[in-house]
Amino acid sequence: MPAFQLRLAAFSAAVAVLGATSSGALAQKKYDTGATDTEIKIGNIMPYSGPASAYGVIGSTEAAYFKKINAEGGINGRKINFVSYDDAYSPPKTVEQARKLVESDEVLFIFNPLGTPPNSAIQKYMNTKKVPQLFVATGATKWNDPKEFPWTMGWQPNYQSESRIYAKYILKEKPNAKIAVLYQNDDYGKDYLKGLKDGLGAKAASMIIVEESYETSEPSIDGHIVKLKSLNADVFFNVTTPKFAAQAIKKMAEIEWKPLHFLNNVSSSIGSVMKPAGFEASQNIISSNYLKDTSDPQWKNDAGMNAFDEFLTKYFPEGNRVDASVMYAYTVTQGLVHVLKACGDDLTRENVMKQAASIKGLELGGLLPGIKVNTSATDFAPISQLQLMKFKGEKWDLFGDIISGDVGG
Known part of the structure; x- marks a missing residue:
């Protein structure tokens, strides 16, 4: 092969290699520990x-x-x-x-x-x-x-946004409420309590008559419910995880305590809370949601x-x-x-x-x-909107508008 052809072939090969490496660099795969091609x-x-x-x-x-x-x-x-x-x-x-x-x-x-x-x-x-x-x-x-x-x-x-939405509702529908709060004694419970206080603003001190906490190590919260009823609160904010939420609803029915009952969204599951607590005992509880309820026709x-x-x-x-x-x-x-x-x-x-x-x-x-x-x-808060809902029969009924969680205090 003549020298110029050899040089041309070598040049073409070099161009091909260069092309492959540059396009490879553009589509280069980058991995950290835990990721591979497969x-x-x-x-x-x-x-x-x-x-x-x-x-x-x-x-x-x-x-x-x-x-x-x-x-x-x-x-x-x-x-x-x-x-x-x-x-x-x-x-x-x-x-x-x-x-x-x-x-x-x-x-x-x-x-x-x-x-x-x-x-x-x-x-x-x-x-x-x-x-x-x-x-x-x-x-x-x-x-x-x-x-x-x-x-x-x-x-x-987030929990504070959710609580502020309940506070807004209470201020509008029951401005002279006497509120009892039961909350889990950790960051989760305190977050909800802070949101409620922020939402009620200056009226928080006079409206919240008791803040009762419980520990997750307690086998039952029945005693707390009996105590809250004795204080004559007419609004109950129930900040509990599913097991304790079901206990609270059951006990309230048993002792016939019927305040306006707000239940935090994390325990609004029909399957793991409302049904075990009893549908009859769960009537008219208010919560909020951002997900479709699978039991809603x-x-x-x-x-x-x-x-x-x-x-x-x-x-x-x-x-x-x-x-x-x-x-x-x-x-x-x-x-x-x-x-x-x-x-x-x-x-x-x-x-x-x-x-x-x-x-x-x-x-x-x-x-x-x-x-x-x-x-x-x-902004690391992917979802910040909710809709209020009330428990009727065997399901939650949505009501009102979609409310943004960025509610003013």
Whole structure:
């Protein structure tokens, strides 16, 4: 071959190599620990045992949803490896499980770990390690602090916003109310109490006649309910987790205490609270929601609800359809799938947080119409809207408008 042809061939080969490397650089795959060409390893911590075990179904639903995702080919061709551990709602155990997931299982991030005290116990650790603590399953207000804790993000409307919505309703409908509050003695309970006080403003001191706390280690809260009735309160704000919420509703019926009863959203599940407490005892309780209620016939022909039912039939037939925690888990997992799809081939922890903080107007099938997911680099509260609802017969009836959680104090 003549020299000039050899040079031309060599030049063409060099151009081809250059082209391949530059286009390769453009589409370069980036991974942190926990992600590869074939897999995304996700950690999770749930109270499968202990005082908040009613929430364990959230982890089981998420595992089933990832099974569906994997059966459909995964996310951008990668299968999900979901590693979920029990912490029995005990913060020291949560710390142990978080370390195990990050340091020995080497997950990319921890998704939807449950409970305010458990998440509070690992927040500094996760942020020091720069591992996302993503879409935590608790509405504490402190998860929306991107400046101090850029690796922690909430999901559901925060507790203070929810309480302010109840306060607004009380001020309008019962301005001379005598309010009794029962709350769990931890950050979760105190957050709700703060929101109520902020919402009532100057009237809080005269309207709230008792603030009664309980410990999760107590087997029963019956004694607290008897005490609150004796103080003649005509409004009761019930800030309890499912097991204790059902106990409170039952005991109130037994001793015939009938105040205007507000129940925090985290315990509004028909399957794990209202039904065990007794439908008759649960009448006229007021709560709020941002998710569709699976037992409400108005969603019978709704596309989002039909998709949810198909998922249950195929991947989670043992799931209790009327347990609100199942719909919650289904929806938050869809939110995560949206984030991971947006990450493309850049599966670094930094990009996971970047995409989670760039959600605009996301509508998910399980959310009430009009409620959308929105985040930004300065706003780590994905959902901040709610609608009030009242328990009638065997279901919740929505009433009023969709209210933004950013309610003025």
